[in-house]
Structure formats: structure tokens, C-alpha cells
Amino acid sequence: MTEHARRAALGHTPAPPPEPAFPDPAKLFADMLFDPPAGPDAAIAGPARDALTYRRVRWLHERISGEDPLLHHPAYLRELLELAAMVDPSVFHVLFLHHCMTLGPALDFGASPEDIAGLALGPAIGAALMTEVGLGNSSAGIRTEAVWDPVGEAFDLHTPDAGASKYPPNVGLRGVPRVAVVGARIVVDGVGRGTGLFLVPLRDAAGPCQGVVITPRPPTGLLPLDYAAVRFDHVRVPAARWLRDGATITVPGGHHDPLDPAARSRRSQGQSRFAWGAIATGMAAVTRAATAIALAHAHRRRTVGRFDPQTPALAHRNQQRALFGAHAAALTATVLARRATDLCWRLPVHRAADRGLPPATMRTASLLKVTTDRLAEQAVSRCRRACGAFGFFAENRLIDYQGLAMAFNAAGGDNQLILLDAGWSMATGVEYEPPAAPDDPQAPDASGRSAAPLERHGWAGLFRARERLLHEELVERLRIGAERGTDPFVLRNDCADAAERLGEAHAARITVEALIHDARSMFGHRVAEPVLDDLCLLRVLEEVSAHDGRLLAAGLLTVDEVRTLSARIDAVCARLAPHARALIDLLDVPPGLVRGALAGDDPIGDLTT
Numbered sequence: 001m002t003e004h005a006r007r008a009a010l011g012h013t014p015a016p017p018p019e020p021a022f023p024d025p026a027k028l029f030a031d032m033l034f035d036p037p038a039g040p041d042a043a044i045a046g047p048a049r050d051a052l053t054y055r056r057v058r059w060l061h062e063r064i065s066g067e068d069p070l071l072h073h074p075a076y077l078r079e080l081l082e083l084a085a086m087v088d089p090s091v092f093h094v095l096f097l098h099h100c101m102t103l104g105p106a107l108d109f110g111a112s113p114e115d116i117a118g119l120a121l122g123p124a125i126g127a128a129l130m131t132e133v134g135l136g137n138s139s140a141g142i143r144t145e146a147v148w149d150p151v152g153e154a155f156d157l158h159t160p161d162a163g164a165s166k167y168p169p170n171v172g173l174r175g176v177p178r179v180a181v182v183g184a185r186i187v188v189d190g191v192g193r194g195t196g197l198f199l200v201p202l203r204d205a206a207g208p209c210q211g212v213v214i215t216p217r218p219p220t221g222l223l224p225l226d227y228a229a230v231r232f233d234h235v236r237v238p239a240a241r242w243l244r245d246g247a248t249i250t251v252p253g254g255h256h257d258p259l260d261p262a263a264r265s266r267r268s269q270g271q272s273r274f275a276w277g278a279i280a281t282g283m284a285a286v287t288r289a290a291t292a293i294a295l296a297h298a299h300r301r302r303t304v305g306r307f308d309p310q311t312p313a314l315a316h317r318n319q320q321r322a323l324f325g326a327h328a329a330a331l332t333a334t335v336l337a338r339r340a341t342d343l344c345w346r347l348p349v350h351r352a353a354d355r356g357l358p359p360a361t362m363r364t365a366s367l368l369k370v371t372t373d374r375l376a377e378q379a380v381s382r383c384r385r386a387c388g389a390f391g392f393f394a395e396n397r398l399i400d401y402q403g404l405a406m407a408f409n410a411a412g413g414d415n416q417l418i419l420l421d422a423g424w425s426m427a428t429g430v431e432y433e434p435p436a437a438p439d440d441p442q443a444p445d446a447s448g449r450s451a452a453p454l455e456r457h458g459w460a461g462l463f464r465a466r467e468r469l470l471h472e473e474l475v476e477r478l479r480i481g482a483e484r485g486t487d488p489f490v491l492r493n494d495c496a497d498a499a500e501r502l503g504e505a506h507a508a509r510i511t512v513e514a515l516i517h518d519a520r521s522m523f524g525h526r527v528a529e530p531v532l533d534d535l536c537l538l539r540v541l542e543e544v545s546a547h548d549g550r551l552l553a554a555g556l557l558t559v560d561e562v563r564t565l566s567a568r569i570d571a572v573c574a575r576l577a578p579h580a581r582a583l584i585d586l587l588d589v590p591p592g593l594v595r596g597a598l599a600g601d602d603p604i605g606d607l608t609t
Ligand SMILES: Cc1cc2nc3c(=O)[nH]c(=O)nc-3n(C[C@H](O)[C@H](O)[C@H](O)COP(=O)(O)OP(=O)(O)OC[C@H]3O[C@@H](n4cnc5c(N)ncnc54)[C@H](O)[C@@H]3O)c2cc1C
Pocket: 097, 127, 128, 129, 130, 131, 132, 135, 136, 137, 138, 139, 167, 168, 169, 170, 223, 407, 408, 410, 411, 412, 413, 414, 415, 416, 417
């Protein structure tokens, strides 16, 4: 193990490492191994497809792995994940689970330097086993048990019943060595100590490890992988494989944890942050790839019609609205993904004092995951529809991207539950102050309406005012309900929609502020500023349009502003239309890597021969 890796694994501030000479990801993914499979490998799903996925991952690992985890090289990890998502979403999924969801908690919670180096070097591929099949929102109430055995000085990992089985991690393929970070309820002397994390080998090349029961699930077409249900039958986990994160068990003396059981469970759940950075990265990447494919297609394709002398499809305003809107979403997701990795992939500097990210940062990070996933799902769906029949067929890639975006509605933390959590935590003041009303004498009314909400200088004011009003409304409803002695479940149920909308409004505000602050610095050198500003404007106009009725009702938009929204979107599209080629270049999708007929030079020839 290198000195840098050892110091980092021990939680010391590492000296800046010399950047290793990693191979260029674009060259890696250009290898013929990533060409569309032929013969038996061409199966859309099932063991042959899964075997190809892991062959690709192993091949990549042979070229990029060292004993220093890639999380120590976030720029490289980001680029690797971006291209993986564009080239093969299943490979992306396996890579992020290994490099982020396994190595992340291992580094953050203090796995041994040897285990970290072992994980980083392979050959075992990492997985995360949190969700249990039997209960909704199960990660908040993990039932798999890790019972401390003081005699053997080890934990007894056990699944008490079928409902506590882990479902659906992709660990079902034979012959692939796997190791997982497993969430389990720690029990010491018969007392529950909250959910802890354990590093557990699941299977080696010969089969499942003793006591690990893996039941493969049938193949599935969207994001094909070797999904499975897993249960543990009294598996012995040595104390060294407990990701103890500052907690201790001594004989005699018992269990000591700086966190109480509820805080310990929250901290263990919080390891999802490593996924959020990766998911945001993948979502931004597939949105860019889908938009690049669809824009190029619409630029090239001719249409016929009554008033239509074979114009390019992209000359039609409906195509422009769909695809420039998708482009604006791709750009926005890319801005947010950069923020997400900066926040989510932070590693502890001083382990003794460092117990994860503060609640407000976790809230922001989780909302970045939700927002990028929603942007991706909507934008990829538009791209798919805009390509007609081409969009439907897997050989043109768009459906693969859509499958990835759909997977993350739930995977990495359910989007709706994240929004609800965000809303509740803001309403109850967990590290949150609502945006202050503007100190603007020109603000026309008490709602704090921005003077020019649809102009760039007015965007932040509009989204801040929306959030402030929703926060006031929710806090007031909760206050009245509490005063009346309403049952807490009933009260929250009645306010759930308001909480979700507050979560969405906060996410939208973060998004707009990120666009204002980051878009020019990230993209300004690659495209003319008016074009970039128009893309940002388009995203804002689309977000405003989606909520125009409520914004009007709240007095944050005027009737005239609502009436002009559609015309404003048209005007932006008309200005962007002459820049279609520059817009495709801005998406930074390496030519040739995406593959698929629609992404090639001669789609008609490729699709008919
Ligand atoms: C492709 C894919 C891969 C996955 N891979 C993994 C993996 O490798 N490891 C792993 O651990 N997990 C994995 N998961 C599981 C994923 O983390 C869960 O799907 C997610 O956490 C949501 O849990 P759930 O599916 O049980 O849905 P539920 O928790 O049942 O939520 C579904 C819906 O029920 C409602 N709901 C549930 N609870 C509440 C509540 N308390 N209040 C209000 N509404 C509620 C909400 O409307 C919510 O949207 C994967 C999922 C997918 C789709």
C-alpha cells in the first residue's frame, strides 16, 4: 500500500498525491469490447448479457485499478463514470456501486487499510445491501441483525425472516467474486444500537460464501443486471469487518458509540451520498448523450408535409422546443452533477471529529440526485419521442438511457421520499432558514414578488419567493394542526403534498442559483455567452411554465407574464436554432463512443443492411 493510501485510509490528511497516469477513459471505451455485442452476447438481458457487463468491468479494472481508491481522484472517477453511462449503463451501475457505494463507506467509516487496498485492487466487485424487501422505506428500519458474540469476538449476521431479505442488489451472476457493504441492526447484550455497516464477502468464483443465500431474479429489460434477493444465515463477520466509525466494543466494558442509535442509523443511511454524486454524474451524462443523438438526428432528417418542402426536422418549432429544452436540461444536470460530486464525495479529514456531512449539506446533496434524475428522465423521454420509431429501439441507445434514469427513481433512495424528507426537515427548521424577503423598495407587493421575474436578474428572487411562501404555508399548517392536537400521522399525511412541493421548490431554487453562478464559468469558454444564457433562460422558463398556475395564484407572476411564457420559449428556440452544431459540440459526447445506428454517419444505411 502506498503511503498516501495508508494515510488516507487512516483518516489523516494525505499529502497531495502525485496524479497517477490513468489511461484516458475515451480510449478505454473506444475498445472493441464496448462495440454492440454480436452472437450469444447480443442478448438484451440474462446471464450472457450480465457476463459481458462484468467482463467489461473486469477489463476496465485491469487497466485502472491501483491500491489508491478512485474516490481520491474525483475528476478521473467522474470522467470514467460519465463515459460508462453513455457507453453502457449497466457497466456504469456496477462501477459506481463498487467505487462509490462500497469504497465510499469503507473510506468514510474506517475500514482497515488492507481491506481498502483489497477493494481498490479487486478482483472482488463491490455491492451495497441496504434495502429490504418487506417494508416501505426499509432503510429507515433495517431488520437484518448483527448480533455481537463476545466469546467469538465477531458478529452473527442473520436475516430474521423473508421480509428482511436484501432486494434487489445485482449480485446474482455465478463466477464473479463479490463483496458488499451490508446494513444491519447492531445488537449488543440484547440491546439494539442502531443500523451499522459491515464489509461482507458474498461470493467467490466457486459460489456463495458460507451462510450467504443468493436467489437470482429473472432477467429484466431496463438496466439489465444480475438482480437478486440475498439473505444471511448466521454468517460470522469478524470485528475487523465492522465499519465501526468511532464506535467500540470491548471485552469487558461493552459497547460505546459517540452516536446514539437513531443518529447511528441516520449516519449509516447517509452513506447514500456517495451514490448521489455518481448518480448525478451518470444522469447528466446520459442526458447529454441522448440530446446529442436526437439533435444530430433532427438536424439531418428531412420531413415532408403540406407546407413543408423537405425541411430539416429541427426547423420545426415543436422539435426545437423538445430538443433545445432537453439540451437546457442536459446543461443544467451537468452543472448540478459537478456540485453533487464536490459535495458528496468528500472524504473525512480527521476521522475522530468527522461524522459525515451536516444535515443541510445532505439535504442539498439528496436533492441534487432527485433533480438530475428528473431532468434526465424528462429530457431523455423527449429525445426518444422526437426520434419517432428510432427512439424505441435499443440499438439507438435512447431506451437504455431512459432505463437508467427510471432505475434511479427508486435506486439510490426513492425520489419522492427524499423530497418529503427535505420538506419536513425545512419545515421543522433542521439547519434551515427560509430565503429572506427582498429588501427591495421596488418590490410591488408584500409577497416579495420579484420586479422582473423572467429576466435573469429576477430569477433568483422568483424562486426564493416561491420557496418562502411554501415554507410559510407548511409551517403554519403544522402549527395549527399541533395547536388543535391533531394526531401527528394525520397531520403529516394532510400536509404531505405541501411538504413535497416545498422540497421541489427548494430543489428548483438551488438549481437556478447553480445555473446563475456556475454555467458561465463551466461552459462560457466553449460557446458564445448569448447562446449559453439562452439555454439557462430556457430551463428557467420551462420550470416556471410547469408551475405557472400556482405562481400566478401566489402573486409571483402576473397574468401577462403567464400569457407570454410560451412565446418567450419560442423566441429562445428561434435564437438557438442557427447554433445547432455548436450546441451538439457543447454536449461533449465523444464522437463514435456512443455507438448505435442513430449516432453514426449513415443511419439509414446502417438500419437497413
Ligand atoms: C434498478 C435498481 C437497483 C437497485 N439496487 C439496489 C442495491 O444495489 N442495493 C440496495 O440496497 N437497494 C437497491 N435498490 C433498491 C432501492 O434502494 C429502493 O428501491 C429504494 O430505496 C426504495 O425502496 P422500495 O423499493 O422498497 O420502495 P418503498 O420504500 O416501498 O417506496 C415506494 C413508494 O412508497 C411510498 N412510501 C414508502 N414509505 C413511505 C413513507 N414512510 N411515507 C410516505 N410514503 C412512503 C412512496 O410513495 C414511495 O415512492 C435498487 C432499486 C432499483 C430500482
